[in-house]
Amino acid sequence: MQLFRPEDHDAALVGWGVRVLLLAETGSRAAEAVSMRIAGFGGLPEAQGEMFAALETLIDDPAGYGLFVMDCETFGGLDAGRRAFAILRAAGCQVPVILVSTECSTQSFPDDRSAPILLRSPLSAVSMRVGFEHALRERMMWQAA
Template structure:
């Protein structure tokens, strides 16, 4: 497991201090790019490269994480990502989730229901990742502003 932190300290960062579990291919350039961008938003990124190890980490420390992100293409596609998320939801885990996949066609999804995953088309652009990240943490941002 690797942890990444942003180099700059900016109070306006969207994900200030939120712990994000990123489930992705360890050798992919897009994994490094996603990690760097999420860290730039203020997220504390922990990478996992094995599905069941990631699920165990989330279930062992359910309140320690603020979000889960998964690059579904590395793990069998969008359906596999949705199945893994369904298993986590069935275990009682209620954190925001972002699923990235090249199978997302027609449009990305930013559902209002907090338990529904945000679906982003891979490779993900900086703008869509930022919008998805902000959408996933919208409740956290509201409480922070209050």
């Protein structure tokens, strides 16, 4: 897929104004780093330290968030992340999801939302950027139109 941006569009701010729910260990270095990267892309990160509270927030207000990012390590690994994703989809919540885990041997950027984006931990700025743009690709296409 090839995306075109107008010249007056700041490429660094692909997620301008998007509310992002970040599920990670409260106060951890990883959570702070991911939060800063999301903000650097123009997103509005909101941290949550408890998995079911985060899922409830997304299910209760699915239109209020443009992305859900989960650092799986604190909550039981990649299996816990996949369970969280399944709960969201079973509840009808179609928010794009990025799961970050050390268990990811290969990063995954699926074409549809029937699978989450998988990123390897520790998270690099480049992989977060690619995952963020991939998750928000539909939003970027609407802005370009």
